[in-house]
Amino acid sequence: MLILFWILALTCVGASIAMVVTQNPVRSALYLVITFLCVAVFYVMLSAQFLAAVQIIVYAGAIMVLFLFVIMLLNLGAPQALRERGTLQPFFAAVLGTAFVVMLLLSNSLVALSKVRPAAPPEVYVPLGTVEGIGKNLFDPKQPWILPFEITSILLLVAIVGAVIMAKRRIQDHTP
C-alpha cells in the first residue's frame, strides 16, 4: 500500500510538473490527464470508489477531452504559439508555489498529522466514499451539506444558461 502510494505520488507530482513545463499543449493536456488518473487511484485507495469513478468520468473523460478538442481545433500544435514573452508570471508562480509548499510542510509539522494518524486502518469500515455514503451525507437534513450542494447546482445552471445566451448572441450578430 505504501509502495503503491509513493509510486503514485511521484507519478502524480511528476506529471503535474511536466504539465507546466511542457511546451507542446497537447502533451501538456495529456500530463494533466495522468495527474487526474493518479488522483482517481488515490480516491480508490481511500475507499472512495464513487469519487474515483466521478473523477475519471467528469474530469478525465469529459473535461479533458473537451480541452483536447479545443486545443486540436485551434491547432495550437506549434510550441511557439503559446510561449509567453516578457511577463513576470512564471516568476510569481514559482514564488507563490514555493510559499504554498513551505506552508503545507509547516502546517504538517505544527499539527503533527503523522502522530494523529492511526497506525493501522480502522477496523470498522465506514462506507463514506460509496454512492450510499455520499448520498446519505449529502441529502441528510441533519447534515449541513444540502444547502451548499443545491447552491452549487444553481451555480452550474447559471453557467449553462450563460453559455447558451453567449452562443445565441453570437449567432444573431453574424446573421443580421
Place this chain on the structure above:
Amino acid sequence: MIGQLAIAFPANLGPIYLPALVPYIALVIWLGFVLTILPGLIWIERVVIALMQDRSGPNRVGPRGLLQPTADVIKLFFKEDVLPENVDVRIYYIAPVIAVILAFAACGTLVLDAIPFVDAEGRQFTVPLTVGDVNIGLLYILAMASLQVYGIVLAGWASNNKYSLLGGLRASAQVISYELAMGLALLCAILMAGSLRLGDIVEAQATRLPFPGAPEFLRGSILAWFWLGTGLIPVVLYTIAMVAETNRAPFDLPEAESELIAGFHTEYSSMKFAMFFTSEYVAMLTVSGLNAAVFWGGWLPPLNVAPFTLIPGVLWFIIKVMMGIFLYTWLRATLPRLRYDALMALGWKRMLPLALVWLFVLAGANLALERRASSAPLPTPEAGAIVPRMRSTGGPASITGQPPASAEPGPQTPVPGSMEAPASNGAP
C-alpha cells in the same frame, strides 16, 4: 438462476475458500470468450451483411469462408509496419495501446453468472461470476468507455494528417455527446434496481414481477426485466447511444470512408491498425454486455421453466451479448451514415431531453408506488422489489482488506426488512 438452485457448490473445499476463486474463473471464461470470438465477429459481420445484401460474402478460404478471419489476422501480423513522416512518434505508438488496454479493462466488471454456494452452516449465497465485483461496476464501465476516446483522439492528432485529425475531433465530440444520454438511460435502470453493482441489478430483475398481481411463474421472466420495467424508452435510448459510443455505423463518422479516407486510423498499418480493430470489437462486446446485464436480465433465462433453466447462465449472457452484436451488424447493413449536424441534433436535442424527462417520470412513478406500498397494510412484492436495498458495501477487496463483498446474502436469503416474498425461492 432460480432454476439452478438444485446445484450449489460447497463454500469450503478443504482449506480452499472456493468463492475466492470465482474472479479467476470469470477471467478465464470471459477473456477466453472475447479472444476466441474476436476473429469470429469479423466473419459473423461479413456473412450477416452479405446475407442481408443478398450476396455470397467470404467463401474462398475454408468451408463457408470460416478461415477468412484467420487469413485476415495472419495478413495483419505480417504486414509491413509503416511509420509515416512527421508524426508525433511517442503518442503515435501509444494511442492504439491506450485504446486496446482500456477496451479490455472496461469489460472486466461484466457479470457473467451467479454461482450458488453453500457454506458450512448450510446457508446459501451466490457469488457473481465476474472479474471484479466492484460496487460501482456500472460507473466503472462508463468511466473506461469515456476514456477510450483518448485512443482515437490521440491517434488522429499524432498522425499529423488532416483527415485523421478530423476523425479524432469528431470522435471526441460524438462520444461526449452520447455519453450523457447513455448515462441517463442507465440511470433509469439504476433507479429501479437501487444499486450500481451489476450483479445486484440483475438480481433485482430476477425477483421482480412484471406487474403487480402477475402470476408467480412470470417472476424474473423476460417480461420482468428492465427493458420493459423502465418503460422501453431507456433501452431504446441506450441502444442508440451504445452504437454511437463505439463509433459504429450509422454513427461511424470518425472513420467515414467516403469523406475522411479512413478517419483516425488512416496512417496506421499492420498490428497497430489491428489493435484499433480489436479495441472497437471489444468495446462492442462490452456495451452489448452492459445492455444485456442492465436491460435484458444478464444471465437469467427468459422464462423460469425447464428447457430454459437447463442452459447455464453464462450461455444465456453470451447469447444476449451476441444478439447485441447481431443488432450492430443489422444496423450497419441497413442504415445510411448520419450527417454530422444530424448526429449532434439527435444526441443533444432529442435523446438527452427525452432521457431526462423519462428519468423524472420514472422516479415520480416509483415514489408514488413506494408511498402507496408503505401506506398499505400488506405491501405488494412489486413495491418491495423497487425499494432500494441499502447494503453495507465493502470496497474492492484487495484495497480495503475486507472479505469479498460478494459474500453478501444473495436473493436466496431474503434481506431482513425487505419485502421480497420468500416465494421467489420456489424452483419449478
